[in-house]
Amino acid sequence: MAVTPLVELVGAGYAYEDGPAVLSGVDFGIAEGRALVLLGRNGSGKTTLMRLLSGGLRPGSGTLRLGGADVAYDRKGLVRLRTSVQLVVQDPDDQLFAASVEQDVSFGPMNLGLPAAEVRERVDAALAALDITALRDRPTHLLSYGQRKRAAIAGAVAMAPRVLILDEPTAGLDPDGQERLLDVLAGLRAAGTTVVMATHDVDLAVRWADDAAVLTPSGIRTGPAAELLSEPELLASAGLRSAWAPVVGAFLRARGVLADGVPGPRTPEELAALGS
Numbered sequence: 703m704a705v706t707p708l709v710e711l712v713g714a715g716y717a718y719e720d721g722p723a724v725l726s727g728v729d730f731g732i733a734e735g736r737a738l739v740l741l742g743r744n745g746s747g748k749t750t751l752m753r754l755l756s757g758g759l760r761p762g763s764g765t766l767r768l769g770g771a772d773v774a775y776d777r778k779g780l781v782r783l784r785t786s787v788q789l790v791v792q793d794p795d796d797q798l799f800a801a802s803v804e805q806d807v808s809f810g811p812m813n814l815g816l817p818a819a820e821v822r823e824r825v826d827a828a829l830a831a832l833d834i835t836a837l838r839d840r841p842t843h844l845l846s847y848g849q850r851k852r853a854a855i856a857g858a859v860a861m862a863p864r865v866l867i868l869d870e871p872t873a874g875l876d877p878d879g880q881e882r883l884l885d886v887l888a889g890l891r892a893a894g895t896t897v898v899m900a901t902h903d904v905d906l907a908v909r910w911a912d913d914a915a916v917l918t919p920s921g922i923r924t925g926p927a928a929e930l931l932s933e934p935e936l937l938a939s940a941g942l943r944s945a946w947a948p949v950v951g952a953f954l955r956a957r958g959v960l961a962d963g964v965p966g967p968r969t970p971e972e973l974a975a976l977g978s
Contacts, residue, residue: 706770707731708865708896709755709787714764716750724750728764730915730922732865732898737891739907739927740900742917743941748900751917752867755898756789785814788858792870794850803829803845803853804838810861828860831893832886848879852886859890866890867898872906884910904945907931909968916940928965 710731717723724747732738732755742748753759754766757773757780766773766783773783791797800806807828811821829835832852837845845853851871858866871887872880887897887910901907907914911927918939923930930936932948950973951966959976960966967973 705733707767708734708769709783710767710770711751711754711761712765712767714754714761714766716754716759716762723762725754726763728922730755730924732896733913734864734896735891735894736896736912737887737910738896738898738913738915739911740898740915740917741902741904741907741931741940741942746917746919746940748917749869752789752869752898752900755865756787756867757783758789781814785861786863787865787867788861788863789867790855790858790869790871792873794847794854797854797857798842798850801841802838803834803840803842803856806842806853807838807856807860810857814861824860824862828856831859831889832856833882848875848882851875851879851883855886859895863895865896865898867900869900870902871899872901872903880906902942904931904937904942905947908945908947916942 711728714728714730715723715726728751730751740748740751750759754761757766760775768783768786773779798806800809804825808821808825811824816824826835829838832855834849834852834856837849837853842850842853855868855871871883875883891897899910907927908931913924914927914930915922915924916930916936918936920939923936928948931945934944937944947966947968951960954960954966955962967976
């Protein structure tokens with residue numbers, strides 16, 4: 703029995719004013735509980751796709767569905783969509799605007815007209831989930847880049863979305879900051895949030911995602927991340943380099959170090975552990 707995606711584009715297309723179509727005839731859905739990664743070269747349509755899914759843009763053709771029902775682009779329909787699907791943009795400075803972290807994170811729930819007690823509860827939970835409770839009174843302009851990233855995500859999390867879409871969330875973070883953010887995303891997933899990430903980092907995608915969507919000039923290819931991101935020709939067509947993990951896994955299997963069907967190492971640390 704087919705499972706209805708949480709949010710889904712059906713036959714969708716979009717073109718910016720006086721420009722060619724960025725996307726055309728797109729059928730694309732987000733399945734509940736799966737970590738999904740979006741990959742493609744600059745200009746491939748990733749940002750447009752994310753904005754269509756979150757209601758920031760309206761398809762020029764086709765339909766956006768939420769829970770199997772067509773989205774209405776009136777106030778009621780958009781509120782329903784945006785309380786279910788939240789997009790966090792790449793640059794946190796494009797999203798943060800309030801004087802303090804707590805004020806920024808509380809803006810969305812307050813705008814929904816929720817009771818003050820529920821707003822406080824949501825803000826507390828979002829700050830805790832992103833591990834920035836100690837920063838609640840900090841002016842947003844005094845935060846580090848990584849702290850601003852997490853504050854922007856907390857603002858989305860406070861809306862209690864079913865789907866959280868992140869545009870290049872690890873860009874600009876040092877290795878420690880990336881690992882801390884990945885731990886945060888793991889916690890959000892464990893709490894029931896479906897997470898979608900756009901990235902150029904193919905190695906991160908292989909390591910993190912269950913499913914992948916690769917945007918190429920000939921359309922969108924989707925499938926299990928481990929399989930899809932093992933196709934060098936597909937990655938090349940999307941302007942992406944080959945992932946480290948599939949290449950190393952194939953090398954180890956060819957030399958009898960790994961049996962067929964056994965997952966290979968996803969990181970250098972896991973590779974080193976094989977030899978210990």
